[in-house]
Amino acid sequence: MVSILKKRKFFLIFYIYGLISFKAGAQNTDYAKKVNTLIGTEAGGNTYPGATYPFGMVQFTRPYFSTLQGFGINQLSGAGCDHMGNFPVLPLNGRLNVSPDDIVHLRTTISKESGTAGYYKATVNDNILAELTVTKRTGMAKFSYPANSENGTVIIGGGVASTPTTASAVVITSPHSCEGYSYGGSFCGISTPYKVYFAAEFDADAINFGTWKDKKITDSASFVEGAHSGLYFVFNLNKTHVIKYKIGVSYVSVSNAKENLRKENAGWNFESVKNNAQSEWNKYLSEIEVKDKDSIHVQQFYTHLYHALIHPNICNDVNGEYMGADDKIHTTVPAHSQYTSFSNWDTYRTQIQLLSMLEPDIASDVVSSLKDFAEQSGGGFPRWVLANVETGIMQGDPTSVLVANAYAFGARNYDTKSLLNIMRHGAEDSTAHSQKELTRPGLKQYLEKGFYNASIQLEYNSADFAVSRFASDACDDPYVSAWYESRAQGWKHLYNPERKWLQSRNADGSWKRYDEDWREATYKNYFWMVPFNLKALIDTIGGQKVAEQRLDELFTRLDANYGQDWFAAGNEPDFQIPWIYNWAGAPYKTQQVVNRIIKEEYFDKPDGLPGNDDLGTMGAFYVFSCLGIYPEIPGVGGFSINSPFFSSAVIHLKSGDVKITGGNEDKPFIRKMKIDGKEYNSTWLPLNLIKNGCDINFELGGKPDKAWGTSVPPPSFN
Known part of the structure; x- marks a missing residue:
């Protein structure tokens, strides 16, 4: 018995020493210089x-x-x-x-x-x-x-x-x-x-x-x-x-x-x-540790993580004062900061999720700052804020999605009821505005007829779904949640059964030209912008094989410009598309395509990005892609899976460490995945499963395992 106790004591000391050494190593690494x-x-x-x-x-x-x-x-x-x-x-x-x-x-x-x-x-x-x-x-x-x-x-x-x-x-x-x-x-x-x-x-x-x-x-x-x-x-x-x-x-x-x-x-x-x-940069950059044989890829990773942690930026002075959206001087709540620089049409897709996971207090202050901006500027959410000015750039209602994403990924220190009221005001009142800009242009027609210009409406549908999740998860309001989830299905009014594509309608309900009303992309890109109900979208066009073929054609090239009918690695409307293979019954193609994007579209040179970084949006896309997890569904805390790029990665969340091992840039195909030693055969990973820390191990191969990840369908909301 004494011998056993000594062994246990030795093991405990060894474990504690290893843990301390591991964390000390992270703190001593000069990530800023990477x-x-x-x-x-x-x-x-x-x-x-x-x-x-x-x-x-x-x-x-x-x-x-x-x-x-x-x-x-x-x-x-x-x-x-x-x-x-x-x-x-x-x-x-x-x-x-x-x-x-x-x-x-x-x-x-x-x-x-x-x-x-x-x-x-x-x-x-x-x-x-x-x-x-x-x-x-x-x-x-x-x-x-x-x-x-x-x-x-x-x-x-x-x-x-x-x-x-x-x-x-x-x-x-x-x-x-x-x-x-x-x-x-x-x-x-x-x-x-x-x-x-x-x-x-x-x-x-x-x-x-x-x-x-x-x-x-x-x-x-x-x-x-x-x-x-x-x-x-x-x-x-x-x-x-x-x-x-x-x-x-x-x-x-x-x-x-x-x-x-x-x-x-x-x-x-x-x-x-x-x-x-x-x-200070080392403090933030060390929240994700990656190791790999290729130092260039490590440098790229930390550069993209750095880009993702520059904005939003504080706008209050050391005495707490800041210039509000009403051009009046306001003072921040003690122990909190006020933020600006909101490229929300971009950042709602990747950056806010990453920030909410790593720094929930900062992300919560970002959300509170958006609430303040709305209240000071006329009652509606802004889309794109520079300093204290709502520029009205881009489209949709991205701030509603951003707020719902922040909550879903762990940033929750703010007044949720007030935020839901602002969301609903922007989604139900066609006059809702922020400064001189309408929160949802075209809302009157959308409410009356059920459709509007296609790319804008698809953004509104995602926003409606995000409001639904926020109403349910943050405000415990099942009635508002159900109503908005139903309204989010308005994308079905854009489906033209003759062409089997989504398409804009004229005010009288007749079809516009197939190539009208697509912002910074084509109808082939925007078709997939129903991330909350991909099963229904895929079923509508004839099922998984049809969807897989359509995706294959899109990924013929990865470097399309706004007007070309291929995948555009450098533009936000396309960001979520690689993971749709997980819904189309071909997860191995998600793994292959994401690996291609990392290798073929990102480099360690001044011209090493495929498009605008957009205040950390592209940086966060790269980070998630390399980790093997991607936040696909608006307002839902979880990830669509791809193969990780690095041999080892540790995400230091506030409530525990997520350790990801087994990545390999030269072997993109998942053969096995284990969470805390138990086999996991789904392409959807709920945040709740990992938020308190876990070990995720991948076994990758050079040839695809076409069966992995196909037995459990990822979520869709119809």
């Missing part, structure tokens, strides 16, 4: 290479769309149109002899770029090293001039941004400081008149300063306003060739920008600020 911020910065990825903080207010970077305009302080990662880029700063050799005008006309070169999470460096004009880092609400730069330079100039644009600004005013307050404000410009042709303030400082006094406006330089002037204007500071480099600069921003006031700077970065220790930013 990120390559240049991935996605070319060829339509639209990501930026500069420094940012997890969900931080500032993005200190050269913009994607205006690479000659210096280093701005705000930018969205992977957005589809130029925007923001306020208060660009740029170091120059010597004194300023020519007006910067819009800065682009200086033809400055930015080269030798490199970036990791929280840190960026580049060479300006071949001989000035620019290094950037950040805190939550401030940016910091270190400019290292050549040893033979006697003077160095730093310019700061006031009325210069990535899009034309309507108004700005900046002032030099001392030989080493300045402040001011600027209004926003536009986004995808939509006016975005937010107002952003800044306060900036240098670590040395300038020997000369002044302003510029258009083509004119005014030496020793301290104030300038309007478009194509800014400030400059000239420094003597005889004693030091390194000039440091820091900037705080606020969307409320200059005084708040100063307070943000004072509270978050009072000193001049660039390395300390950089290390803190990287440490």
Whole structure:
């Protein structure tokens, strides 16, 4: 007996030591340096290479769309149109002899770029090293001039941004400081008149300063306003060739920008600020650990995870104040943050689910922020928010889906009843709006006739289904849930039995042309946008074999543009389609296609994304795809299965670790799957089964097992 007890004691000590060592290993790994911020910065990825903080207010970077305009302080990662880029700063050799005008006309070169999470460096004009880092609400730069330079100039644009600004005013307050404000410009042709303030400082006094406006330089002037204007500071480099600069921003006031700077970065220790930013990134990036023989794939994974954790970003200052959707100053609830940058038509598909799993408190604050925005802006949910402006970009009612997804995947700290009321208001009142934008354009016809323009209606059907799940799961309201689940089946009114495709109708019920009303895709892509009732969709066209053949034709190519009848790996309406083989009785083809997408459409280069990252949407798609789980059904906490890409992955959820082993990029086909040692033969994995932690083991092969996963059908809701 003594011997047995000793063995048990030894085993317990060994187990605890192993657990501590495992977690210590995760904490000691420098995940921030596994990120390559240049991935996605070319060829339509639209990501930026500069420094940012997890969900931080500032993005200190050269913009994607205006690479000659210096280093701005705000930018969205992977957005589809130029925007923001306020208060660009740029170091120059010597004194300023020519007006910067819009800065682009200086033809400055930015080269030798490199970036990791929280840190960026580049060479300006071949001989000035620019290094950037950040805190939550401030940016910091270190400019290292050549040893033979006697003077160095730093310019700061006031009325210069990535899009034309309507108004700005900046002032030099001392030989080493300045402040001011600027209004926003536009986004995808939509006016975005937010107002952003800044306060900036240098670590040395300038020997000369002044302003510029258009083509004119005014030496020793301290104030300038309007478009194509800014400030400059000239420094003597005889004693030091390194000039440091820091900037705080606020969307409320200059005084708040100063307070943000004072509270978050009072000193001049660039390395300390950089290390803190990287440490914060390590905290978040370590929430998923992957191991693989291929370090390039690991780098890609952490870069995409990084992209998925940039937005939404906080918009409240250190004192809690933020500018609301009603253009009034509000204050956050203590211990909570206010968020903005909502690309909800994109992020409802992948990013919010990932965020809700990893950081439910942050995701809950995101949902509360959307509730606040709706209440401040007219009562309806917005679709696409930049700063405190609802742009109305894209279509559908994506915020209802996003909120339902957040709840389904574990983010639940908010007032669910109020949110359900907002959802219902947007879905039942055709006048519901957020600022100047209707929540559901075309709702009147949809309610009266049961149909509307096809791609918009399909988005509304998904939103209705999401409202149904939220009413049931979050608010215990079975009557509202049943009514919305029934209404979600309105996609059936779009089915043309003669063509056997979904199709738009005219107001009188007659069919439009088959190729009308498809947003950023074709009828062959949008046909599959019934993720909550795929069985009925498949049965409608003749069953699984017909659906499988139709999918095979779609996946002939993976790189279609908006107008081509193949799969578009770079566009959101297609994201869920690879997993539909799991409903069509051919799970092995899901496994094969997802493996192809990862290998053929994603690379470790600046042009390594198949399309816009869209504020982390594509990043989260890549993360889920590599893990072998995908959040297919709106408002339902669960995953459609594919084969994992990495030999080992650990997802650190708040209530337990999910360990996934057995992945292999060269063997995409599932032969066996076990959860905690028990065989699992379904392509649907409920979140409840894994949320408290489990071990998932895959046995993969190079040849398909056509029977695996076919005995238990995945869920559909009819």
